[in-house]
Amino acid sequence: MLNGTTGVLITQLTGGDLSDPEGITIGPDGNIHVANGNSVVRFNGMTGAFMDVFVTAGSGGLSGGRDVTFGPDGNL
DSSP states (O other), rough: OBBBTTTOOOOOOOOOOOSEEEEEEEETTEEEEEEEEEEEEEOOOOOEEEEEEEEEEESSSOOOOOOOOOOOOOOO
């Protein structure tokens, strides 16, 4: 994770299987969401620790890694 002002590395994302990361965003929950192949994994926004698979492969309409964004309604 990088400092938004200075760009200095604060902490690394740890755990989870980042085999094919392609897109990253901060969710409305303050956590980090990473498009990873056909899934989206979530990391704690403060510590960088792996939390869970936010969108399981094959369940959310993903076909390969993509950029991820949350809309104004809070949906991915």
